Amino acid sequence: MTTHAQQFSSDADRTTRDLEQRAQIQSALRSYEVARDAHKSAFQDWEAARQTAAEIKWDAVNHLDQYLSEFAEKLQARGTQVHWASNAQQARDIILNIIRANNARSIIKSKVMTGEEIHINEALEKAGFEVVESDLGEFIVQLRREAPYHFVFPAMHLKRGEISELFSRELGTAPTDDPEELTMIARRVLREKYITADVGISGANFAIAETGMISITENEGNARLTCALPRVHIALLGIEKVLPKLRDLALFLPMLATAGAGQALTCYNSLYGGPRQPGESDGPEEFHVVLLDNNRTHLLADKEQRDALHCIRCGACLNVCPIYRNVGGHTYGTTYQGPIGSVITPHLRGLQDWKHLSNASSLCGACTQACPVKIDLHHHLLQNRRNAFTENPAWREKLTFKLFRLVMNQPRVYLFCVKLSRLIQPLHRFVDGTRLDPALGWTKTRKLPKIAPQTFKEFWQNRK
Amino acid sequence: MKVTLFIPCFIDLCYPSVGMSIVQILERLGHTIDYPEELTCCGQPAFNSGCWDEARDVAVRVVERLKDAETIVIASGSCGAMLKVFYIELFQGTAYEQKVQSVANKTFEFSDFLVTKLGVTDLGARFPARVTFHDGCHGLRELNLKEQPRTLLSHVRDLELLEMPEAETCCGFGGTFATKFPMISTAMGDGKCASAQETSAEYIVSNDSSCLMHLQGLLDRQGKPLKTIHLAEVLANS
Ligand code: SF4
Numbered sequence: 001m002t003t004h005a006q007q008f009s010s011d012a013d014r015t016t017r018d019l020e021q022r023a024q025i026q027s028a029l030r031s032y033e034v035a036r037d038a039h040k041s042a043f044q045d046w047e048a049a050r051q052t053a054a055e056i057k058w059d060a061v062n063h064l065d066q067y068l069s070e071f072a073e074k075l076q077a078r079g080t081q082v083h084w085a086s087n088a089q090q091a092r093d094i095i096l097n098i099i100r101a102n103n104a105r106s107i108i109k110s111k112v113m114t115g116e117e118i119h120i121n122e123a124l125e126k127a128g129f130e131v132v133e134s135d136l137g138e139f140i141v142q143l144r145r146e147a148p149y150h151f152v153f154p155a156m157h158l159k160r161g162e163i164s165e166l167f168s169r170e171l172g173t174a175p176t177d178d179p180e181e182l183t184m185i186a187r188r189v190l191r192e193k194y195i196t197a198d199v200g201i202s203g204a205n206f207a208i209a210e211t212g213m214i215s216i217t218e219n220e221g222n223a224r225l226t227c228a229l230p231r232v233h234i235a236l237l238g239i240e241k242v243l244p245k246l247r248d249l250a251l252f253l254p255m256l257a258t259a260g261a262g263q264a265l266t267c268y269n270s271l272y273g274g275p276r277q278p279g280e281s282d283g284p285e286e287f288h289v290v291l292l293d294n295n296r297t298h299l300l301a302d303k304e305q306r307d308a309l310h311c312i313r314c315g316a317c318l319n320v321c322p323i324y325r326n327v328g329g330h331t332y333g334t335t336y337q338g339p340i341g342s343v344i345t346p347h348l349r350g351l352q353d354w355k356h357l358s359n360a361s362s363l364c365g366a367c368t369q370a371c372p373v374k375i376d377l378h379h380h381l382l383q384n385r386r387n388a389f390t391e392n393p394a395w396r397e398k399l400t401f402k403l404f405r406l407v408m409n410q411p412r413v414y415l416f417c418v419k420l421s422r423l424i425q426p427l428h429r430f431v432d433g434t435r436l437d438p439a440l441g442w443t444k445t446r447k448l449p450k451i452a453p454q455t456f457k458e459f460w461q462n463r464k
Numbered sequence: 465m466k467v468t469l470f471i472p473c474f475i476d477l478c479y480p481s482v483g484m485s486i487v488q489i490l491e492r493l494g495h496t497i498d499y500p501e502e503l504t505c506c507g508q509p510a511f512n513s514g515c516w517d518e519a520r521d522v523a524v525r526v527v528e529r530l531k532d533a534e535t536i537v538i539a540s541g542s543c544g545a546m547l548k549v550f551y552i553e554l555f556q557g558t559a560y561e562q563k564v565q566s567v568a569n570k571t572f573e574f575s576d577f578l579v580t581k582l583g584v585t586d587l588g589a590r591f592p593a594r595v596t597f598h599d600g601c602h603g604l605r606e607l608n609l610k611e612q613p614r615t616l617l618s619h620v621r622d623l624e625l626l627e628m629p630e631a632e633t634c635c636g637f638g639g640t641f642a643t644k645f646p647m648i649s650t651a652m653g654d655g656k657c658a659s660a661q662e663t664s665a666e667y668i669v670s671n672d673s674s675c676l677m678h679l680q681g682l683l684d685r686q687g688k689p690l691k692t693i694h695l696a697e698v699l700a701n702s
Contacts (some may be wrong), residue, residue: 009645016651026655322634325580326651360645362638362652363512364601379553382512389514407472408505408522418477433685441643446681447652449478456471456480460499 003334005356010332012360021157028156029319035262036316042264043254053255057310060242063307064300067209067242069289074212076254078274088118091292095120095201096127098288102232104129104198108190110216110223111135112203113151113313114236117335117348120201122183122430132193134222138188143170149329151336152260152315157328159223190222199282200230204237205312206252210245213273217256217266221390224270233284235272238292240309252312259372260314295348305380308343310373317367317377322411323360332357339367341378351388358384380437415457422451466497468533470526472543472673473505476588482539486574486701489587490537500529504662506546512639516554523551527560529565535581536571539696541603541672544573545591549606573603575671575695579612582702585619591697592622596665598656598679600672601634613671620698626663637678653682661690684695 015021040046060067072082085091091114099107107129108113114359124131133142137154141147143166148154155163160177167173173185187304202223216223216233227233249269257263268276276283299309318324318338329337334345334357342357358381367377389397407413431437433444442448454462467490471483487497502587506520521527526547531535538544548568555564565700578584597617603609617625636642657679660668668690676692683690 012645013642013647016647022651137505322636322652322655323648327649328657336577359641360637360643360648361602362634363635364638366601366632366634370603382514382550382553385512385514386516387514390516393515397513397515401510401513401518404510405518405521408507409525411502411504414473414504421477439643439690441646442681445647445685446653446678447684448681449474449677451477452480454480456483457501459480459484460501 004353007333007357008331008360011333012327015328015331016326017349018328018445024159025157025328026325028153029325032262032319034285035316036319038253039258039262039264041256049251049255050372050374052308053251053312056243056248057373058307058310060244061212061300061306061309063244064242067244069209069219070209071212071242072289072291074209075274075287075289076212078212078277079234080212080274080289083288083290085290086293088292088294091236091290091294092120092123094144094288094290095236096123096236098232098286099124102198102286104232106130106193107132107199107201107229108193108197108216108226109138109201111138111154112201112236112239113335114203115201116148116151117294118236118292120236128165128237129455132190132197134182134193134220134226135218136186136220136222138207139190140166141168147335149331149337150318154316156353157330159461173212173229186225194225194229197230197315199232199234200226201234201236202226204235204241205256206243207237207241208246208249208271209242211271213246213271214241215249215269215271217253217269218263219263221268221269224268227270227272227284228282231284232286233272233275234290236290236292238294239296239321240311241360251395255372256312256314259316259370272410277290289380299344299347302347304383305343305347307373308347308377308380309341310375311344312373313340314372316370316372320366322362322364322366327360339381340375341376343375343384344432346384351384352392353356355384355388358382375424404453413420413436416457418451418457425450425451465495466498466534467495467577468530468536469499470503470506470530470536470538470543470547471499472538472540473611474677475539475673476504476675479694481578482673482694482696485536485694485696486539488700489578490698493582493584498552503529506543506549508543509639511546511550511554512641518601520554523554523564524560527551527563532573533567533570535577536567536576537574538571539574539605539694540630540674541573541600541609542674544571544576545602545606545615547571549572570656573607573614573671575610575612576607576609578616585615587616587619587699589619589701590621590623590695591698591701593628593667594624594663594665595667595669595693596626596628596660596663597631598660598670598672598675599632599634600670600675603671604632609671613635613669616695616699617669620701625638626665628659628663628665631654633677635679639674642678647679650682651676657682657688657690661669661688666691667698668692669698 021251140155275287507519511519
């Protein structure tokens with residue numbers, strides 16, 4: 001087992017025992033489900049909408065080269081500088097160079113998962129810059145110096161009391177249980193930062209090729225301030241964010257809000273098309289768009305799993321995933337948690353190191369059913385398992401399934417095994433559930449089923 | 465009609481009464497049963513573990529034996545999904561593609577066969593108990609079996625069907641997943657049992673013995689009185 005796999009198993013072992021945390025996550029996600037279903041019914045036909053969304057993304061992803069250059073040209077025409085980063089290191093260098101060239105000191109960020117992916121905060125802090133997250137959830141996890149728990153709801157694992165305690169400790173504020181007061185505390189700190197920050201960094205939810213604009217959707221208004229106030233703006237986004245036409249947003253914005261947060265629309269939806277133009281009174285003087293590959297082209301080259309690039313990072317697959325609901329977000333150890341993370345992380349960061357995530361699934365398919373852009377998530381988990389085994393078969397598994405094939409394809413051997421198991425089974429009770437039990441993976445928490453005194457095959461034989 | 469019966473390995477081995485109940489029900493309805501004794505497993509454990517070559521070798525035998533059948537009935541939603549959905553994936557682009565598709569087309573999970581193919585909903589069964597129905601994920605999401613088992617249960621005399629909260633949430637079995645990640649599988653199973661208990665049901669009924677094997681194992685280990693039973697056994701009761 002790789003260290004990542006060991007980490008996952010031991011963390012899962014711990015988190016599944018944390019009943020309080022499990023209950024909190026599950027009750028939050030249950031309320032989400034109720035809200036989501038209410039807003040789904042506002043769509044005339046949710047299934048047809050999913051199909052259309054999938055087709056639009058299919059077109060975007062299968063003509064990515066065309067749409068990306070269209071997007072870049074349109075942006076450049078209005079004075080935006082477009083940068084292409086093939087990996088995390090390049091993206092960090094590009095961003096650091098922009099910041100240095102502007103003699104900037106402090107940076108404000110709105111929520112950007114690609115930033116987590118390339119560990120931009122660590123890089124900026126190491127280089128001596130101050131970075132502040134402006135999304136409330138991100139602000140909280142930044143103060144806790146931990147990774148987001150969920151790529152849409154970064155601080156969903158924390159109770160109000162914990163947040164209040166954190167604020168008291170880190171910001172010296174008086175303890176409070178009032179959610180509004182907690183928000184106000186963060187807001188007071190952040191307002192100050194918006195004004196003093198020289199650079200704003202954001203992500204993008206969609207990149208519109210037709211008009212050369214990025215679309216950002218949010219509920220707190222923090223992204224608007226991040227984009228509007230600082231002198232320099234940098235948007236970091238994955239190359240798969242492209243949508244061909246502006247009108248596609250008419251479908252994707254409500255769909256993202258509904259699937260992701262159980263809202264009809266998020267509170268703020270903004271489009272940014274570049275730096276301040278002559279005659280305009282606000283907006284950044286410099287506008288940079290950094291397009292990140294970081295192995296997305298690896299997925300693009302995989303015909304079977306290319307549709308994983310359709311992902312609009314709504315988080316619906318996490319929200320319904322029984323694994324996510326039980327192990328929680330940190331256990332994954334990835335930027336993208338839940339089913340989509342289990343599918344793409346092996347492509348982004350190495351199959352052998354991350355194949356355990358594809359195994360850690362009951363293949364129930366709730367994710368595939370929930371995904372608004374119809375990514376065949378649980379089948380991709382199966383394909384990852386196959387690819388991992390083909391590339392590097394574990395000897396134990398290899399032997400097991402060679403034996404399996406022998407037993408299942410030779411009725412005589414099968415019958416012999418049945419008889420043998422029946423003989424051995426009475427002895428099992430001496431080791432049942434103990435460390436000597438060869439079936440401990442099962443018997444630690446479950447009784448083994450008994451082999452029937454008469455199998456169906458024997459019943460059939462007798463009947464004849 | 466001549467019905468070819470596919471009894472998955474673990475039903476043969478541990479839950480033969482499920483198979484016997486199906487035989488009893490189908491014969492009572494006037495059908496003849498053809499049971500290919502030489503078949504054992506559909507190959508799903510190998511498929512799910514990524515060992516597709518081994519899975520294919522097992523599946524080829526199944527397809528060869530079943531290809532001339534008139535209708536195939538299978539006693540599990542999960543193995544049904546293997547034959548109807550995953551075989552297609554397994555044999556995509558091979559010479560077997562057509563044969564596999566034709567087997568898939570005439571394969572029915574047991575409850576689906578009764579309700580959709582035969583149009584039978586009342587088997588004259590009686591089962592005096594409060595029960596809740598657990599949807600096996602493969603049956604539910606790969607084969608769209610939601611109403612069929614409930615329709616059948618609604619006609620059983622003296623049976624009270626209670627829907628549990630989150631009936632569609634996975635029980636945590638997931639084949640090899642159950643032993644590779646026992647802590648997650650158990651946490652999921654505990655959640656399922658708690659939902660079922662909330663309804664005050666005495667039985668969890670399902671059309672998938674694999675889910676029930678996992679749930680019954682948990683219940684037995686914890687000494688809980690809740691019991692599990694396969695749909696076919698309920699329907700064969702009078
Ligand atoms: S895979 Fe689908 S459900 Fe999951 S985050 Fe992406 S778009 Fe949403």
